[in-house]
Amino acid sequence: MPADFDDLYQSHYRRVFGLCLRLLGHRTQAEDAAQETFVRAYRAFGRYDRSRPFAAWVLEIASNHCVDLIRRRSREDALAGDPEAELSALPADDAGALGALISAEQGSALRDAIDALPDRYRVPIVLAYYGDASYDDIAARMDITRNHVGVLLLRARQRLRQALTDQEAPDR
Numbered sequence: 209m210p211a212d213f214d215d216l217y218q219s220h221y222r223r224v225f226g227l228c229l230r231l232l233g234h235r236t237q238a239e240d241a242a243q244e245t246f247v248r249a250y251r252a253f254g255r256y257d258r259s260r261p262f263a264a265w266v267l268e269i270a271s272n273h274c275v276d277l278i279r280r281r282s283r284e285d286a287l288a289g290d291p292e293a294e295l296s297a298l299p300a301d302d303a304g305a306l307g308a309l310i311s312a313e314q315g316s317a318l319r320d321a322i323d324a325l326p327d328r329y330r331v332p333i334v335l336a337y338y339g340d341a342s343y344d345d346i347a348a349r350m351d352i353t354r355n356h357v358g359v360l361l362l363r364a365r366q367r368l369r370q371a372l373t374d375q376e377a378p379d380r
Contacts, residue, residue: 213250216266220266223263223267224245224246224266225238227267227334228241228273230322230330230334231275231334232278233323241273245266245269249266271341271349274331278331281327317375318372321372321375328360329360329363331350333361333368
């Protein structure tokens with residue numbers, strides 16, 4: 209088991225670290241979280257279902273751990289805010305998608321904009337687009353409803369679009 213796990217660690221560490229970095233926003237916290245993820249995975253390795261991809265399993269451990277860290281880090285009552293307030297503040301339209309932004313040669317600007325998002329928006333965006341998590345998975349990890357996940361993702365995409373538009377606009 210240790211030799212197998214060492215190979216898995218070597219081949220998956222960068223992706224786990226990347227997810228932790230995107231979720232937590234701080235390199236040292238991400239390094240610690242990635243290490244803790246692999247410690248937890250090692251302890252649970254005997255229960256790992258080999259019919260399931262290791263990457264999905266370890267990324268789920270990482271995202272759950274990071275969301276727990278964010279909850280602890282936040283002294284505010286809710287990581288996700290008030291669903292009613294979020295819904296009432298939504299504009300009616302949602303043109304475009306995050307995928308279009310990524311393919312528009314703005315990868316670095318997009319990563320910076322994602323890093324600048326508040327936790328309540330950054331977490332679901334990273335889980336959905338970097339961690340390939342479904343709305344149901346995100347809802348369960350953040351302890352919110354599936355509909356609220358959709359609202360948070362919508363608001364996050366709107367903020368990202370605005371941040372990227374602001375960067376492209378000439379100084380006024």
